Amino acid sequence: MLEEIAEQPEALRRTIEAERGKVERLGAFLRARGINLIVLVARGSSDNAALFGRYLLEVATGIPVSLSAPSVHTLYGARLNLRHALVVGVSQSGEGEDINRVLENARAGGAYTVGITNEAKSAMVSLVDETLLMHGGRERSVAATKTFTGQILHFHMLAAALADGRAEHTNFAAIPEMAARALELRPAVEEIVERYVFMENCVVVGRGLLYANAYEMALKLMETCYVVAERFSSADFLHGPLAMVERHFPVILFAPPGVTLESTRTLLARLKELRADTLVITGDDEAAGACTRALKLPADINEFLAPIPYIIPAQLFAALLASAKGLDPDAPRSLSKVTRTL
Amino acid sequence: MLEEIAEQPEALRRTIEAERGKVERLGAFLRARGINLIVLVARGSSDNAALFGRYLLEVATGIPVSLSAPSVHTLYGARLNLRHALVVGVSQSGEGEDINRVLENARAGGAYTVGITNEAKSAMVSLVDETLLMHGGRERSVAATKTFTGQILHFHMLAAALADGRAEHTNFAAIPEMAARALELRPAVEEIVERYVFMENCVVVGRGLLYANAYEMALKLMETCYVVAERFSSADFLHGPLAMVERHFPVILFAPPGVTLESTRTLLARLKELRADTLVITGDDEAAGACTRALKLPADINEFLAPIPYIIPAQLFAALLASAKGLDPDAPRSLSKVTRTL
Numbered sequence: 001m002l003e004e005i006a007e008q009p010e011a012l013r014r015t016i017e018a019e020r021g022k023v024e025r026l027g028a029f030l031r032a033r034g035i036n037l038i039v040l041v042a043r044g045s046s047d048n049a050a051l052f053g054r055y056l057l058e059v060a061t062g063i064p065v066s067l068s069a070p071s072v073h074t075l076y077g078a079r080l081n082l083r084h085a086l087v088v089g090v091s092q093s094g095e096g097e098d099i100n101r102v103l104e105n106a107r108a109g110g111a112y113t114v115g116i117t118n119e120a121k122s123a124m125v126s127l128v129d130e131t132l133l134m135h136g137g138r139e140r141s142v143a144a145t146k147t148f149t150g151q152i153l154h155f156h157m158l159a160a161a162l163a164d165g166r167a168e169h170t171n172f173a174a175i176p177e178m179a180a181r182a183l184e185l186r187p188a189v190e191e192i193v194e195r196y197v198f199m200e201n202c203v204v205v206g207r208g209l210l211y212a213n214a215y216e217m218a219l220k221l222m223e224t225c226y227v228v229a230e231r232f233s234s235a236d237f238l239h240g241p242l243a244m245v246e247r248h249f250p251v252i253l254f255a256p257p258g259v260t261l262e263s264t265r266t267l268l269a270r271l272k273e274l275r276a277d278t279l280v281i282t283g284d285d286e287a288a289g290a291c292t293r294a295l296k297l298p299a300d301i302n303e304f305l306a307p308i309p310y311i312i313p314a315q316l317f318a319a320l321l322a323s324a325k326g327l328d329p330d331a332p333r334s335l336s337k338v339t340r341t342l
Numbered sequence: 343m344l345e346e347i348a349e350q351p352e353a354l355r356r357t358i359e360a361e362r363g364k365v366e367r368l369g370a371f372l373r374a375r376g377i378n379l380i381v382l383v384a385r386g387s388s389d390n391a392a393l394f395g396r397y398l399l400e401v402a403t404g405i406p407v408s409l410s411a412p413s414v415h416t417l418y419g420a421r422l423n424l425r426h427a428l429v430v431g432v433s434q435s436g437e438g439e440d441i442n443r444v445l446e447n448a449r450a451g452g453a454y455t456v457g458i459t460n461e462a463k464s465a466m467v468s469l470v471d472e473t474l475l476m477h478g479g480r481e482r483s484v485a486a487t488k489t490f491t492g493q494i495l496h497f498h499m500l501a502a503a504l505a506d507g508r509a510e511h512t513n514f515a516a517i518p519e520m521a522a523r524a525l526e527l528r529p530a531v532e533e534i535v536e537r538y539v540f541m542e543n544c545v546v547v548g549r550g551l552l553y554a555n556a557y558e559m560a561l562k563l564m565e566t567c568y569v570v571a572e573r574f575s576s577a578d579f580l581h582g583p584l585a586m587v588e589r590h591f592p593v594i595l596f597a598p599p600g601v602t603l604e605s606t607r608t609l610l611a612r613l614k615e616l617r618a619d620t621l622v623i624t625g626d627d628e629a630a631g632a633c634t635r636a637l638k639l640p641a642d643i644n645e646f647l648a649p650i651p652y653i654i655p656a657q658l659f660a661a662l663l664a665s666a667k668g669l670d671p672d673a674p675r676s677l678s679k680v681t682r683t684l
Contacts, residue, residue: 036423037379037406043578055411059418064379064427066408069397071550071577075601076401081378085406098577201543201570208413228543228570228591235413235440236385249570259417 001141001224001319001329008312009180011136011146012153016173018135020157026114026130027161033112035086041068041102042090045144045219046116049151050090052212052307053158059209060159070098073105082111088158089115092139092147094122103128116154118147132158141330143223145315148216149179149308156305175308178301182312185295186320189313192279192293193321199250203230205237206254207263209303213254213311220318224329227321234260234267245276253291254310255282258303265290281313343483343566343661343671347654351522353478353488354495354650358515360477362499368456368472369503375454377428383410383444384432387486387561388458391493392432394554394649395500401551402501412440415447424453430500431457434481434489436464445470458496460489474500483672485565487657490558491521491650498647517650520643524654527637528662531655534621534635535663541592545572547579548596549605551645555596555653562660566671569663576602576609587618595633596652597624600645607632623655 038057040050047067054065068087072078087106089099094117104127107113115128118139125131134150156172163170202221206214211233218229234253245251251271255264261284268290271278278291283301288294295313322329380399382392389409396407410429414420429448431441436459446469449455457470460481467473476492498514505512544563548556553575560571576595587593593613597606603626610632613620620633625643630636637655664671 036426037408039406047578055414055418058411058414058422059420062421062423064381064408064422064424066379066406069400069550069553071575071602072397072400075550075605076397078401079404080400080406081404082406084378208411208417211411228572230570230572233413236389260413263417 001143001145002316004139004141004146005312005315005319006183007136008146008149009176009183011134011150012176012179012308014135015133015150015153016157016176019132019154023132023154023157023161027158027164030086030112030162031164035063035084035112037082037085038063038065039068039082039085039087039106039111040065040090041070041087041099043070043096043099045148045216046090046092046151048212048216048219049148049155050088051215052152052209053088053090053155055209055211056155056159056304057162060163063162068102070102073102074098079105079109082106082109085111087111087113089113089124089128090117090151091115091122091124092118092144094119094124100124100127116151118150143220143318143329149311152307152311172305175305178298178305178309179312181298182309185297185313186316188295189316190320192295193317193324195293196250196321197324199227201228201230202250202252203232203237203245204252205232205234205264205267207234207260209258210254210256210260210307210310213307213314216311217252217314217318220315221321224318224322225325225327234263237267242270242274245271245274250277250279253278253280253282255280255284255287256301256303256306256310257283257299258306260303261287281310343485343487344658346481346483346488347657347661348525349478350488350491350654351518351525353476353492354518354521356477357475357492357495358499358518361474361496365474365496365499365503369500369506372428372454372504373506377405377426377454379424379427380405380407381410381424381427381429381448381453382407382432383412383429383441385412385438385441387490387558388432388434388493390554390558390561391490391497392430393557394494394551395430395432395497397551397553398497398501398646399504402505405504410444412444415444416440421447421451424448424451427453429453429455431455431466431470432459432493433457433464433466434460434486436461436466442466442469458493460492485562485660485671491653494649494653514647517647520640520647520651521654523640524651527639527655528658530637531658532662534637535659535666537635538592538663539666541569543570543572544592544594545574545579545587546594547574547576547606547609549576549602552596552598552602552649552652555649555656558653559594559656559660562657563663566660566664567667567669576605579609584612584616587613587616592619592621594621595623595629597622597626597629598643598645598648598652599625599641600648602645603629623652
């Protein structure tokens, strides 16, 4: 897992090089075709990547996005009207049967279908109209890291291609370098995890474009450290879960610069009143100063490009915390790499 | 909270009587107008009701549904193309500023807007095209119960009106009686909560039409009992969180008869191998027999009508567990009835 985390800048670079032209042509084709809805279909870590895709695609393109509920198709046999829809399946292995079933249904119903996967020879590739591949090599660790950031990168490229403009969404070419700088936090993370060795519960908070990071970090903590990790947006957190916060219930927050920062600062102030233990991953000095511990990223990583560099310290945190707890992050209890559900 | 839980059959009856005709006319109007997308906008308990609405509306009508991310509108200022969309806001108080902002945006962008609320004089009512009201009286407890089931009921009525047919989705008139029968479980719940007084974590699992029940039960447990309650679909649960299951980490499952039952039985068998402690809310004898404890509902409550009768024992569980823990379910720490977020 640690090796694959470290491979990410290079994997991202290769994926941009290999896929950029194809994604641009796909965007031009879809703009000409005219789509009025984007449906994203995924499970597990890939579903967390899709959650990011949802925010970015809506913000960048103005096209409404729906995160598919696969059981609507696989269990209830619904036939959705998906003419003029783009349906994007996301799967590391390309072998998720339920995801593939939804893609088949959607294509039969008139949708244009795209698969984002790591496996060029998978079942998914054979049934979609277009495939977007990751080029970081096979992922061996059960906990997805480089395929997660590869999927996020594809959403960056797809949003840029569909939006055909607005600079803040389109300069994804800077991401591999940002990822490399995020990896420099490893010694800081190695030191900080010592404090959390006996943590049994926590909540991870993110909002907007970084909401998906909260889900992904929580999933890594559950998979590799058996920490009971809740995840919330800072907005929903105030609607009930706040009642659980106690001194022994740490809150981990993603706080990039940008439009979500004010609400995160408000939440941090409230958490301070409640004497909660807080760990923040941020490029903002004020947020870093308002919490118990901070992992500081460069201040110039803007919110639209933040998901990948901000998830890297979280991946390191999960992998190194597992080691500090005496667990093997590459061999989680009860899990296998491909999960079959229908 | 216990009083309001008990008021539900009568509240549901009154809402059907008062709103049925209006919802039928709305359905006919929308069918004639032609809609190609339904967007649901809500937070907290109301968002859990919307999650049910998402499944039921897609299955019953074939129209794709998207659960809105309010911050796309309120923080990122996106202008979504929502012509031919029906946008439904759900809010107990009708005063959620972010929900109302999304409704305003959507209406300005050409969508037809509907509000589901308990408050006829709220800000929401003044800005939507049509209002669907609940008629169960004011809700005083911070933990929503009768407004949650009132919202679920409105989704039943709306789906029936939009689908204009198929009996399994349309016989919602039976629900108040089913709710009354579910309330008869109170003595059984009162006895069973004793076993969970020292429970600190749990996971709540539901799938498909009952997935929202898992979210809602987890939220009630967090709000009133300060139990760290994870929630998952039985499909996603196998993707990582399963690794956390240990003897002291109980799993609560909703297992109604219907198409999801087989996957729930599979998960129960897996949990038994792992020696997990399981509590199941079910009408199925086999599921009841395969777990540590069961709350048995009548076997003839079909899956399409199950969400309301199945959430009632869960509401009772949260309220009675809070009492058994010596907590006051009507005065959760750190929370107020109306949460303001933007």
